[in-house]
Amino acid sequence: MFFQHLANGVLISGIYALVATGFTLIFGVLEVVNFAHGEFYMLGAFILFCFAQQIGLPYFCAIPLCIGTLLIFGILVERSAIRPLLQKSFESMVICTFAISMILMNGSLLIWGAEPRIIQSPLSTPVSVFGIAFTLQRLLVLVVAVAVSIGLHLFLYRTKLGKAIRATAQNKDACVAVGIDIAFISKFTFALGVGLCALAGALVAPIYSVFPTMGQTAIFKVFAIVILGGLGNIQGALLASLILGIGESLIAGYVSATLKDGLAFLLMLFILLLRPGGIFGKAVRTL
């Protein structure tokens, strides 16, 4: 039974990790607290719904289309909203992303209505391995999350663009001085963050139902994760996702399902009081 809960927890962590990593990446490089992040996740799920259910494309074809759409959308948002405000204060930028979140959420509410939608995926069939039950869809999420984490690490540490991104997170002015195209880096990183959300949304859509306010519930967990892991710290986000995912699963299994959301709350409280910089101790933007 314990391993079942553990497995569930690990699978949930995968979802959390995908969304939280994008958020912390955007913060680390752009110094933007993207309040609309949850809404991009929600849009990922809805766009997939459009492609898969309304247009009728097969699930696996719909995923890349969905991600592509959201990448373009992310670049548009970055160009029109984020870029002009990067020079202004941090607070202005936050309010801007807050406004975008309002627009996206209420827009979705008007377009699709509040009723939850269900999406079918070919991987919804339950499977059992060593007595642990899960659906292949959940396993896919985990596999993708792990692949993305490894891929992201390799990208950031082994490729030139990745190194440029890390450099931008540490010192923008120095980057400009050595000729790094900050504008491109911003666009790319933001799109990457949005893309990760879209991927998460598309993968998760068949597991849970899809509704316009799902981004709001997600963002709370994301906040807890990034505060726990340290804003801007990717390894922290991954570790914190694992802690939260497994912790919630164990609480839901052994204590009570309704209390599991309280774990995020408690962890946040704990970290804010005792170690405001996150588990790794530094509220510095490090990648």
Place this chain on the structure above:
Amino acid sequence: MKRETLLYGFLIAGFGALPLFGLSSYSLHVLIMIGIFLILSQSLNLMMGYVGLLSLACSGFFGVGAYVSALLSLHYKLSFIPCFCAAGLGAAALAACVGIPFLRLSKHSFVVGTLAFLLMCDLVSRNWTSVTRGPMGLPGIPSPRIALPFLSPITVSSKEAHFYFILVLSCLVLYGFVKLTTSRLGRAFTAVRDDEVLAKAMGIHTFKVKWLAFILSAFMAAIAGSYYAHYITFVDPLIFDLYYLEVALVTVIVGGAGTVWGVVAGAFLFTILPEFLRVVGGLRLLIYGVILFLSILLIPEGIGGAIRDRLRRRRVAVG
């Protein structure tokens, strides 16, 4: 000085005379909501506009004030004024405790933390069912009954009575707000906002100043919440809904963060506007989102701020 007092006197009297013109119950309701949002918005304005900290927690204290007031009047049968004061002081005490770790955070974590505070309040109100009855909420909150010395107690139950009550309350709050922002502490607020390093170099205890602002902002939001609970006579976790924060935010940003009258005008605008447009729920917030977005992009200092800057700014060419 005298001329201003006269002007304010006329304005207040003008407002006071409104119900005599036979306004509909609905119109009075809108005016009452303006008053409530006015106070909530000024609470946000204090943190954002005067100290320069984007604190999204004021909406949380709004709800905390509402719940505290509701619970005290339902379970302990206290009359309105004690509940009202307890709500304000309780929220202030909570802010005092919560503020210390929060204000030590970097400005980025602070923003995330204050929104998380709001979400935490929502979570607690939904799950602490033994006290808050969860999503079922607390119905039947008594209308404010105010005990007066030497006179029989007044029950504020009719729309007109509520209107006068909120009129008086708003005026008192605005008066206090203006006095605060023009006081020595108020100057310290703007000093911290404009240049915290310089403020420290002037001997200002910047942490204490921010902490005091946080407490006062919480107090204001809580008393608005307390009155709201007794007006609507019902409180449920939806009081922590982002709706209140969003309206307050658009009011402060478009009205002018750091101005008093800009935010007052904004409160009028954004409470009355939907009534004229006959829009409801999602569309209203969508439009507000667009307005907020355009405002922060194009006029971040707000309409009030732009007017104030225009009046004050003159080019000085001397070297």
Place this chain on the structure above:
Amino acid sequence: MNLLEIQGLVKKYYGLVAVDHVSLGIEDGEVVGLIGPNGSGKTTLFDCITKFSEPNEGKVFFLGKEITGQSAHGIVLRGLVRTFQQARIFPKMNLVENLLLAGQQHRLPYQWSNLWARGELKGRQIELLHRAQTLIEWVGLSALKEEWAGNLSYGQRKLLAMIMALMPEPRLLLLDEPTAAVNPVMIEKIKSMIRELNRKGQTFFIIEHNMDVIMDLCTRVIVLDHGEKIAEGRPGEIQKDPRVIEAYFGV
């Protein structure tokens, strides 16, 4: 007794030693200059003394009492005031308000009693206002006193920043490059201001790059290089010191 005493101050940034075991003393009535090539740790030293930066090691004493553990604003309240390289002022307040702010915080904490101790507070307000007016006149900015400080030219801001530092009647004034980036007329003005104040007993500790200013004003000069104190003495001696020459010219 020294007004300011620094013992073995060290400040490190990730392995780079910005301030390397610096010890010095400033006596009442002196004008001491702090010079050194760019990056030698002068401003960092000021930051460590005034707690805008946390030193790793060392002690600081002011008026005989240890202030190493104090907070930045606390040190100001004791009478140790500093200015910044970039002439910092509050842009959205007028000159008088800037000066009142600079003077009011000194020694008067926020108390509930302030709400009703109107008499005493009013008296102090009037006194501060008077001092602010005097200072504004002294630097010749009377015509602009209702202007927002943000509308001033750079040179005017430097003057404002200096009189703001004077408002709380500090025992020791730390000036960080007071004549940087200003025209020669303004440099003379600032020099004469410092001279006049020193004649009246004001003690100064000044970071400067402009050698004329140092030679003209300072009774004693301290030289830093790579965070270390490499020389200390009268301006004439310092000019000829081979270590100083090497530090500046690398010869």
